[in-house]
Amino acid sequence: MRGVAKIALVAALTTPGILRAGFCSADDGDPRQDFQVFAGYSPASTTLVGTATDRQLAVVGAAYSYRCWIYRHMSISYTGTLLPAMVLFQPTQYVSTSRAAAAVSPAHAVYAIGVAPLGFTFEFARRRRVYPFAETIEGMIGSTEPIPELGTNATGLNFLIDVGGGVRWRVRERQTLSLGYRFLHVSNADTTNFNPGLDNNVFYVGYSFSR
Numbered sequence: 001m002r003g004v005a006k007i008a009l010v011a012a013l014t015t016p017g018i019l020r021a022g023f024c025s026a027d028d029g030d031p032r033q034d035f036q037v038f039a040g041y042s043p044a045s046t047t048l049v050g051t052a053t054d055r056q057l058a059v060v061g062a063a064y065s066y067r068c069w070i071y072r073h074m075s076i077s078y079t080g081t082l083l084p085a086m087v088l089f090q091p092t093q094y095v096s097t098s099r100a101a102a103a104v105s106p107a108h109a110v111y112a113i114g115v116a117p118l119g120f121t122f123e124f125a126r127r128r129r130v131y132p133f134a135e136t137i138e139g140m141i142g143s144t145e146p147i148p149e150l151g152t153n154a155t156g157l158n159f160l161i162d163v164g165g166g167v168r169w170r171v172r173e174r175q176t177l178s179l180g181y182r183f184l185h186v187s188n189a190d191t192t193n194f195n196p197g198l199d200n201n202v203f204y205v206g207y208s209f210s211r
Contacts, residue, residue, distance in 0.1 A: 025070040031067075035209055036063045039061075050148065050187060052149055060083070061083040062082050063119075064080050076122055081139065114141035134163075142158075155191070158186045177207055178206035183202075
Protein backbone atom coordinates (compact mmCIF):
# COMPACT_ATOMS: atom_id res chain seq x y z
CA MET A 1 0.00 0.00 0.00
CA ARG A 2 2.95 2.39 0.56
CA GLY A 3 3.87 2.10 -3.12
CA VAL A 4 0.31 2.84 -4.21
CA ALA A 5 0.15 5.86 -1.88
CA LYS A 6 3.43 7.24 -3.31
CA ILE A 7 2.14 6.87 -6.87
CA ALA A 8 -1.09 8.65 -5.93
CA LEU A 9 0.83 11.50 -4.27
CA VAL A 10 3.14 11.96 -7.26
CA ALA A 11 0.14 11.94 -9.62
CA ALA A 12 -1.70 14.53 -7.53
CA LEU A 13 1.34 16.82 -7.41
CA THR A 14 2.39 16.56 -11.06
CA THR A 15 -0.95 16.45 -12.86
CA PRO A 16 -1.80 20.17 -12.41
CA GLY A 17 1.47 21.16 -14.06
CA ILE A 18 0.88 18.77 -16.95
CA LEU A 19 -2.65 20.06 -17.41
CA ARG A 20 -1.56 23.69 -17.37
CA ALA A 21 1.06 22.95 -20.00
CA GLY A 22 -1.36 22.38 -22.85
CA PHE A 23 -4.84 21.21 -21.92
CA CYS A 24 -6.45 23.74 -19.58
CA SER A 25 -8.65 26.68 -20.44
CA ALA A 26 -7.28 30.19 -20.24
CA ASP A 27 -7.09 31.76 -16.80
CA ASP A 28 -10.36 33.46 -15.84
CA GLY A 29 -8.98 35.11 -12.71
CA ASP A 30 -10.71 32.78 -10.24
CA PRO A 31 -8.84 30.38 -7.96
CA ARG A 32 -8.00 27.09 -9.66
CA GLN A 33 -7.03 24.87 -6.72
CA ASP A 34 -9.36 23.43 -4.09
CA PHE A 35 -8.42 21.55 -0.92
CA GLN A 36 -11.19 19.63 0.82
CA VAL A 37 -11.66 17.52 3.94
CA PHE A 38 -14.81 15.44 4.34
CA ALA A 39 -16.48 12.80 6.47
CA GLY A 40 -19.34 10.50 5.56
CA TYR A 41 -21.41 7.53 6.65
CA SER A 42 -23.45 4.84 4.94
CA PRO A 43 -26.19 3.29 7.11
CA ALA A 44 -26.62 0.22 4.89
CA SER A 45 -25.23 -1.52 1.83
CA THR A 46 -27.19 -2.14 -1.35
CA THR A 47 -26.94 -4.74 -4.11
CA LEU A 48 -27.01 -2.66 -7.28
CA VAL A 49 -23.68 -4.13 -8.43
CA GLY A 50 -22.22 -6.02 -5.45
CA THR A 51 -23.92 -8.79 -3.48
CA ALA A 52 -22.72 -8.17 0.11
CA THR A 53 -25.49 -6.88 2.39
CA ASP A 54 -26.01 -5.51 5.91
CA ARG A 55 -22.78 -3.53 6.10
CA GLN A 56 -22.26 0.05 7.29
CA LEU A 57 -19.35 2.23 6.20
CA ALA A 58 -17.71 5.31 7.74
CA VAL A 59 -15.24 7.39 5.72
CA VAL A 60 -12.90 10.30 6.45
CA GLY A 61 -10.90 11.75 3.59
CA ALA A 62 -9.15 14.65 1.90
CA ALA A 63 -9.19 15.73 -1.73
CA TYR A 64 -7.23 18.05 -4.00
CA SER A 65 -8.87 19.47 -7.13
CA TYR A 66 -7.40 21.51 -9.96
CA ARG A 67 -10.00 23.37 -12.01
CA CYS A 68 -8.80 22.89 -15.55
CA TRP A 69 -11.62 23.20 -18.06
CA ILE A 70 -13.76 26.31 -17.62
CA TYR A 71 -16.89 26.98 -19.62
CA ARG A 72 -19.64 29.56 -19.32
CA HIS A 73 -21.89 27.61 -16.94
CA MET A 74 -19.68 24.66 -15.93
CA SER A 75 -16.15 23.79 -14.90
CA ILE A 76 -14.34 20.43 -14.79
CA SER A 77 -11.60 19.73 -12.26
CA TYR A 78 -9.09 16.94 -11.93
CA THR A 79 -9.48 15.48 -8.42
CA GLY A 80 -7.18 13.22 -6.40
CA THR A 81 -8.51 11.77 -3.15
CA LEU A 82 -6.92 10.17 -0.09
CA LEU A 83 -9.07 8.09 2.29
CA PRO A 84 -6.89 7.59 5.39
CA ALA A 85 -9.73 6.27 7.54
CA MET A 86 -12.35 3.86 6.26
CA VAL A 87 -14.25 1.61 8.66
CA LEU A 88 -16.48 -1.20 7.40
CA PHE A 89 -18.83 -2.65 10.01
CA GLN A 90 -19.17 -6.35 9.23
CA PRO A 91 -22.11 -8.50 10.40
CA THR A 92 -21.71 -12.00 11.82
CA GLN A 93 -20.47 -14.32 9.07
CA TYR A 94 -20.59 -18.08 8.70
CA VAL A 95 -17.61 -19.15 6.68
CA SER A 96 -16.99 -22.62 5.24
CA THR A 97 -13.36 -23.71 5.52
CA SER A 98 -11.42 -26.94 5.15
CA ARG A 99 -11.40 -27.33 8.95
CA ALA A 100 -14.97 -26.41 9.78
CA ALA A 101 -18.21 -26.54 7.85
CA ALA A 102 -19.49 -23.32 9.41
CA ALA A 103 -16.77 -21.29 11.10
CA VAL A 104 -18.19 -18.14 12.70
CA SER A 105 -16.76 -14.65 12.34
CA PRO A 106 -18.54 -12.40 14.86
CA ALA A 107 -19.68 -8.88 13.98
CA HIS A 108 -16.73 -6.48 14.05
CA ALA A 109 -15.15 -3.44 12.38
CA VAL A 110 -12.56 -3.70 9.60
CA TYR A 111 -10.16 -0.79 9.02
CA ALA A 112 -8.93 0.26 5.60
CA ILE A 113 -7.12 3.02 3.73
CA GLY A 114 -7.84 4.10 0.19
CA VAL A 115 -6.16 6.16 -2.52
CA ALA A 116 -7.98 7.47 -5.59
CA PRO A 117 -5.57 9.33 -7.88
CA LEU A 118 -8.04 9.53 -10.75
CA GLY A 119 -11.17 11.61 -10.42
CA PHE A 120 -13.14 14.50 -11.86
CA THR A 121 -15.44 17.12 -10.34
CA PHE A 122 -18.08 18.95 -12.37
CA GLU A 123 -19.38 22.25 -10.98
CA PHE A 124 -22.41 24.02 -12.42
CA ALA A 125 -23.23 27.74 -12.08
CA ARG A 126 -20.19 28.00 -9.82
CA ARG A 127 -20.44 31.79 -9.42
CA ARG A 128 -23.67 31.48 -7.46
CA ARG A 129 -23.59 31.27 -3.69
CA VAL A 130 -25.27 27.83 -3.72
CA TYR A 131 -24.59 25.58 -6.70
CA PRO A 132 -24.70 21.87 -7.65
CA PHE A 133 -21.81 19.58 -8.46
CA ALA A 134 -21.17 16.01 -9.64
CA GLU A 135 -18.08 13.89 -9.12
CA THR A 136 -16.40 10.55 -9.72
CA ILE A 137 -13.23 8.99 -8.30
CA GLU A 138 -11.39 5.73 -8.97
CA GLY A 139 -8.63 4.04 -7.00
CA MET A 140 -7.70 1.23 -4.64
CA ILE A 141 -8.44 0.24 -1.05
CA GLY A 142 -6.36 -1.91 1.29
CA SER A 143 -7.93 -3.41 4.42
CA THR A 144 -6.71 -5.24 7.50
CA GLU A 145 -8.60 -8.36 6.40
CA PRO A 146 -10.46 -9.50 3.29
CA ILE A 147 -13.64 -7.55 2.50
CA PRO A 148 -16.55 -7.48 1.98
CA GLU A 149 -16.89 -11.17 2.84
CA LEU A 150 -14.57 -13.84 4.19
CA GLY A 151 -14.03 -16.89 2.02
CA THR A 152 -11.55 -18.84 -0.04
CA ASN A 153 -9.59 -16.44 -2.30
CA ALA A 154 -11.10 -13.39 -0.60
CA THR A 155 -8.75 -10.41 -0.74
CA GLY A 156 -7.90 -7.36 1.33
CA LEU A 157 -6.77 -5.35 -1.71
CA ASN A 158 -9.66 -4.10 -3.82
CA PHE A 159 -10.54 -1.45 -6.36
CA LEU A 160 -13.01 1.32 -5.60
CA ILE A 161 -15.11 3.54 -7.78
CA ASP A 162 -17.65 6.09 -6.68
CA VAL A 163 -19.97 8.52 -8.38
CA GLY A 164 -22.12 11.14 -6.76
CA GLY A 165 -22.91 14.77 -6.33
CA GLY A 166 -24.57 17.34 -4.15
CA VAL A 167 -24.64 21.05 -3.46
CA ARG A 168 -22.01 23.52 -2.32
CA TRP A 169 -22.60 26.65 -0.32
CA ARG A 170 -20.06 29.47 -0.53
CA VAL A 171 -19.77 30.48 3.12
CA ARG A 172 -16.92 32.93 2.40
CA GLU A 173 -15.16 34.22 -0.69
CA ARG A 174 -12.84 31.20 -1.01
CA GLN A 175 -14.45 28.72 1.37
CA THR A 176 -17.31 26.31 0.66
CA LEU A 177 -19.37 23.79 2.57
CA SER A 178 -20.48 20.67 0.66
CA LEU A 179 -23.39 18.34 1.32
CA GLY A 180 -23.07 15.30 -0.89
CA TYR A 181 -23.87 11.72 -1.76
CA ARG A 182 -21.54 9.03 -3.11
CA PHE A 183 -22.42 5.62 -4.51
CA LEU A 184 -19.24 3.75 -3.54
CA HIS A 185 -18.49 0.36 -5.05
CA VAL A 186 -15.66 -1.90 -3.83
CA SER A 187 -14.60 -5.02 -5.73
CA ASN A 188 -11.49 -6.99 -6.68
CA ALA A 189 -12.48 -6.78 -10.38
CA ASP A 190 -12.50 -10.58 -10.66
CA THR A 191 -8.79 -10.87 -9.94
CA THR A 192 -9.81 -13.96 -7.92
CA ASN A 193 -12.73 -16.34 -8.33
CA PHE A 194 -14.40 -14.89 -5.21
CA ASN A 195 -15.71 -11.40 -5.83
CA PRO A 196 -18.98 -10.58 -4.04
CA GLY A 197 -18.51 -6.81 -4.27
CA LEU A 198 -19.79 -4.11 -1.94
CA ASP A 199 -22.09 -1.15 -2.64
CA ASN A 200 -22.70 1.63 -0.11
CA ASN A 201 -24.70 4.85 -0.24
CA VAL A 202 -22.46 7.36 1.53
CA PHE A 203 -23.84 10.70 2.72
CA TYR A 204 -21.13 13.20 3.61
CA VAL A 205 -20.27 16.75 4.56
CA GLY A 206 -17.13 18.51 3.35
CA TYR A 207 -15.28 21.77 3.85
CA SER A 208 -12.99 23.23 1.21
CA PHE A 209 -10.93 26.32 0.54
CA SER A 210 -9.55 27.65 -2.75
CA ARG A 211 -6.35 29.35 -3.75
